[in-house]
Amino acid sequence: MELLEGLERLTAQGEKAVVATLVRTEGTSPRKEGARMWVGADGRIMGSVTIGGCVDAQVIGASDEVLAGERPRLLSLALGDEEAWELGLSCAGHVDVFVEPVRPGGAWEEKFLTTLREARRVGRALAVATLLAGPGTIGEKLLLLDGEIAAGGLGDPALDTAVARAAARLLAQGLSRTVEIQTPQGAAAVFIESFIAPPTLLVVGASHVAIPLVGIARTLGYRTTVVDARPRFATRQRFPDADQLLVGIPSELVQTQTLDERTALVLVAHDYKYDIPALKLALQSSAGYIGLLGSRRRGKAILDFLREDGVAGEALNRIRVPIGLDIGAQTAEEIAIAILAEILATRYGRPGASLSRRDDRPDR
Secondary structure (H helix, E strand, C coil), rough: CCHHHHHHHHHHCCCEEEEEEEEECCCCCCCCCCCEEECCCCCEEECCCCCCCCHHHHHHHHHHHHHHCCCEEEEEEEEEEHHHHCCCCCCCCEEEEEEECCCCHHHHHHHHHHHHHHHHHHCCEEEEEEEECCCCCCCEEEEECCEEEEEEECCHHHHHCCCCCCCCHHHHHHHCCCEEEEEEEEEEEEECCCCCCCCEEEECCCCCCHHHHHHHHHHCEEEEEEECCCCCCCCEEECCCCCCCCCCCHHHHCCCCCCCCEEEEEEEECHHHHHHHHHHHHHCCCCEEEEEEHHHHHHHHHHHHHHHHHCHHHHHCCEEEECCCCCCCCCCCHHHHHHHHHHHHHHHCCCCCCCHHCCCEEEE
């Protein structure tokens, strides 16, 4: 999102730019399809399609040509064993990078960026399909919302329909891929990039810990909502990065939110009258993460209260208290990092241990 916002600012200023997107890899790469960088006409660079080095250098060189001719190019870059190793690939192979110009004030650019921003705000899934090879004009795009065609076209209705079906499957998996599609007019290669609905961080309590928590979460791509009963605390000045600020009775406001597997609920109000009702609601939902700020002693008191109130022990095991990974956090910013680290570990089903201690390392 940060890259796209930077691109949006650049084009809003009337400056030309080139966007390079990693559309295919062979081998095990540290960067996935959809990794991108943009290069401004003034030489500014943001992002990377690999991890730097020779591939990015070649992409930057091609960007100058694309800027001058305003025609997209598909770069297929072969890698030797040494280059592949430097890039983090397991063996020699190649990467495909699509380099395309972005026109300031262009109708497509405006449509795409506006739709993406709105889709993120309301939590809808969006996909963009780009024609890489085949009948039609290279670089033509198709925009899909929740798997349905919303704008654009690839020059062939049959191809558009086939791509929409493929995009629906990829969106369901949260994947971006180059797909090969056969149509009556011939074979086509289409890169489908998924922008799935972002995960949600719902924070109860506009405390000092909540401020860096929301800011860092937004950098990680989370849609953030802050809930508090105190209007003096839940302000845009304190939370400039929050997607939503809600003031009122926390339990009532939590009830209006979607608590699903992609939702992390964090309670940092440190107030029993807010924590307990919100926890009861969360435990009735499929929220992927439920965390409560507080000491082990305070956590035990709240869990005992909920247990006496009829909440089953299995449900209570879903509550993380004390919250966060044990990294020795002291400041509000460090505590926020510890909390988000645990949220990510839970989301990806990882233990949160040091990578250097993993038993599945290749050299073991």
